[in-house]
Amino acid sequence: MVTKHPCLPQASSLPLRSNEDERGGANISAMQIDQSGWTFNPSVSVMVYPEHTTNLVRGQGFRNNDAVLSRFVGAGNHQGAIDYFGFKGRYIEDQPWPGHTDEYGNITYNQAAFKSGFDYMHYVASEEMFHRRDVLASNYDDVDWSDDLQRADAQANGEYKANMYQYRNQGLFPSHGQTKLMLQRITYYGDWIGKFNGNYSENYGFQPRPWHIIYKIPRKW
Known part of the structure; x- marks a missing residue:
């Protein structure tokens, strides 16, 4: 006859082993102890999401980035979200x-950058950071900005390069929702600077x- 210890819970899961999964989280396998003794239960596991835990450690609770962004915006603290x-x-x-x-490489945002979730905000910030690097690399030092044509x-040159960069890095912000706009911009600005050699046809412009x-595979960096 099996005798139950009066102080022993029916099932107490104690994580004993962890291994990194391919997304950077920890897949924690567990051992269980019950009235029958120690047993390994592979179904007892948890995924620790770096996004949630990072926000928890930083004082924003166990929330994903969308929820944290919403809190900043709800409090009217858009600059706080940027920082x-x-x-x-x-x-x-x-x-x-x-x-x-x-x-001069100075970046600014308006309300629209914050209204469609973290991935969209990241998408906007990523494009502006590309422009900033492009400007600060002295690629436009000879441009007379008061001349409309120059x-x-x-x-057009900057927008073409930035949108190609964004297209190739969509995995950084997979839910951005701007793929169609990116393709339109790549074709429009690419045409402006002569990337497509004026070969107009049904399939003119940038063709995915x-x-x-592979550009859309979610990644952290």
């Missing part, structure tokens, strides 16, 4: 663009290839 997530730039509510980088050509699916 918390490590993005560069300032919040200017009434500017006309979700994100903007001027000829300004338009420089902006099946293997480009």
Whole structure:
């Protein structure tokens, strides 16, 4: 006859072993102890998500980035969200663009950058950071920004490069929702700077290839 110890719970799970999974979380296998003794139960496991735990450690609770962003926005602290997530730039509510980088590399955001979740905000910030690096690398030092044609050509060149960068790095912000717009911009600005050699046809412009699916694989960096 099996005698139950009066102080022993029916099933007490104690994590004894962990291994990193491919997404960077810890897949914790567990041993169980009950009235029959120690047994290994592979179904007792938890996934520790770095996003949630990072926010917990930083004082935002066990929340994902979308929830943390919503808290900042709900409190009217848009600049706090920019700083918390490590993005560069300032919040200017009434500017006309979700994100903007001027000829000196200064980045600004308006309300629209914060309204569609963290991945969209990350997408906007990533593009503006590309523009900032592009400007600070002295790639436009010879541009006369007061000349409309030079300004338009420089902006087209910068937008083409930035959108190609974004297209190739979609895995950093997989739920951004801007793929169609990116493709339109790549074709429009690529045409402006002569990337497609004026070969107009039904398939004119930038054409995604099946293997480009690798660009959408979620990743952290």
